[in-house]
Amino acid sequence: MTRTRPEGTPLGDEFHVYDTTLRDGAQREGISYSVADKLAVARLLDSLGVGFIEGGWPGALPKDTEFFARAASGELELKHAALVAFGATRKADTQAAQDPQVRALLDSAAPVITLVAKSDRRHIERALRTDVPTAAAMVADTVRFLVGEGRRVFLDAEHFFDGYAHDPETALRVLDAGVQAGADVVVLCDTNGGQLPLGIAETVAEVGEKTGFRLGIHCQDDTSCAVANSIAAVQAGASHVQCTANGYGERAGNADLFGVLGNLVAKLDMPVLPEGAIGELSRVSHGIAELANIAPDPHSAYVGASAFAHKAGLHASAIKVDPLLYNHIDPALVGNDMRVLVTEMAGRASLELKGRELGVDLAARPEALTASVDEVKRREAAGWSYEAADASLELLLRRNAGEADAESAVFSLESYRVIIDHAPDGSVVSEATVKLHVGGQRVIATAEGNGPVHAVDAALRTALRPHLSWMDEVALADYKVRILAGAHGTDAVTRVLLDSADGAREWTTVGVHENIVEASWLALTDALAHKAYRVRTETKG
Known part of the structure; x- marks a missing residue:
């Protein structure tokens, strides 16, 4: 069957990198993208050079409908990717042209549409409550209608691997219905995430040999094998791989886009991204994590902060x-x-x-x-x-x-004292006094804080501000306290990690002591000594 390539379809079509972060990935617990977030994620993915970005389910979710409307209005200009709308086939008791959700897919103006269809007889009969011939007709009618309207169609065969193991004839019949009606790719979905790499590879190779269809792969991570399963499928003949950024998704997640791309490009030498784009992997991973409001996993392969830490x-x-x-x-x-x-x-x-x-x-x-x-x-x-x-x-x-100059003291400490005042009204105020020698002068300063460490920090800043022009540039970015294992209760040794920032850079210092205030003091003074060294170095330079 020969068809004209719809407008918006990528020219390099030998291999599809298909991202579903905005639909399947958004099903991860704790993720809730705004429409502005979704547009920003799509821009990041496009900058990486993925071929297809699945934006969501228009007509089923108001937020996704708005996303496609704003994308079509010009808010989303994609240089590399084609935008994909996701949805279901028509209902059993209607025709595709009259089904409101199928019409919503057309109204999204997306050039590519991915349809989901059950390919496991048990799901067809128990979940859809219909029979196999009717389910196949639903697929064929919907694909044929959308292709006739100028859309490129992919078919996600849901629960394919479980269905193929239980009743291969039904699973293949669903694929055939889609392809004969004009679907470009049939995607074999490990929806429950229970497969292992060798089994995935065997099934993909067998289905490809039996059908000759262009096959895709969609893996969930319930066995912690989604990336391995995806790579195994590609090596067995799949030329379309569906992933999510950072492996986001329902339950244990999906195949991680960055792990899959890292393996395809760095290990299999497959040119699946624009030239040089693989160097953007870490940046895009961290950028999407920010938009998802999820701290990046430092141990993620390829892109994690600890991925190459020894x-x-x-x-x-x-x-x-x-x-x-x-x-x-x-x-x-x-x-x-x-x-x-x-x-x-x-x-x-x-x-x-x-x-x-x-x-x-x-x-x-x-x-x-x-x-x-x-x-x-x-x-x-x-x-x-x-x-x-x-x-x-x-x-x-x-x-x-x-290098004595590196830690020549910003000041020398004479003493500090902290008083905690528990007032009759129940309020608790900490007061700290520091006695320092700065530039040949003895300086005494007192300040209050909402805790002893806060009070000491405030007093130290008060004492040093007249002597250090950069003092107000330094801000506390984060403060972590850990009671070290093996110590005894309130007598335990405390470790403090202090993140400081000056608007241009951040740095981390540590202090350890049985007393939390002294541990914090050690970290604070290291932070200032480090800043002082940088200032002196830059001045000399």
């Missing part, structure tokens, strides 16, 4: 010789970076690499390197943690390297 000293020794010895690809290929984490597991190579990353050359200073390794191991044993506190680690390394 902790063991043995790894660092090899990486020092050749980074690819312990990285499966160059992280820059997908827009990510390699990091070396420094913990009690670190050896000389780890610290040397980390120092290089932070701008401290320890290779030419073996005594400083030895002292730094010993100090890190000793401190980590006492509860300090440097893998997330680069600013404190940099100060430690510079101090051991003899």
Whole structure:
């Protein structure tokens, strides 16, 4: 059957990267996109170069209807992708041309339409409450009508793998009804997510051999195999793969778009994205996570902050010789970076690499390197943690390297005191007094806060503000407290991680002590020392 390609269909049609973040991905618990969010997600996906963006179910959901209306009005200009409307076949007791939901698919103005149809006899008979011939007729009539209206149609064969195992004749009959009516692709859906890679590959290969149809794959992640299943299907002959950004989706989620793309491009050398677009993988992943209001998973393959982070000293020794010895690809290929984490597991190579990353050359200073390794191991044993506190680690390394200017004190502490006042009306106020020596002057300042740490921070700022022009630039971005395991109740050792920001950059410092105020004080003073070092360095530069 020969058909004219509808307007909006991508020219490079050998392989389809199909994203359903805005429909299937939005079924994840906790996600609720506004229409503006959906438009922003679509722009990010288009910038990556995916071929098809499924925008939602117009006619069934008012928000999705509005999304397609705004997209059609010119708010969404896609450079790479075709917009797809998702919906169901006609009802059993009507014709496609008269079915309101089918008409809504046309009204969406989307050039491509994906229809979902049950392909498992049990679902046809129990959920649709009809018979197989009627279900096949519903598919054929709807596809034929939409193709006749100039739309390109894909058919999602829901519950295909379970249905094919139970009754292969019915599953194939549904596919055949769609293709004979004009569907370009029939997508085999592992709707319950229960398949494993070898089984997926066998079924895809077998169905492709029996039918000759163009096959797609849609995998859920209930066995934690959605990415592997998708890749197995592609290797078995599927040329259309459906995914969601960051694996968002119902239950355990869907096949992760970025994991699938990383494997297709970096491992199988398949040119499924525009040239250079694979370098946008990390940026797009994190951008969509922001719009979904979900913290990015640092351990996501390819795009996670920890995807190329190395902790063991043995790894660092090899990486020092050749980074690819312990990285499966160059992280820059997908827009990510390699990091070396420094913990009690670190050896000389780890610290040397980390120092290089932070701008401290320890290779030419073996005594400083030895002292730094010993100090890190000793401190980590006492509860300090440097893998997330680069600013404190940099100060430690510079101090051991003899760069006294790096931690020449912003001030010297004489003493501080904190008083907590529980008033008769039940209010609790903390008051802190700090006594410092700054620039040859003795400075005393007092401030109140809603807690002891807040009060100490406020008093410290009051004391330093007249002496440091940049003091008001530094803001507390985040404050994390952890009671270390193995300690005793309220006597326990406390670790504080402090994120500071000055509008241009963020940095993290750490403090550890039995007293939470002192632990916080150590992190606070490291934060200011690090800022002071940066200011001095920039001034000299």
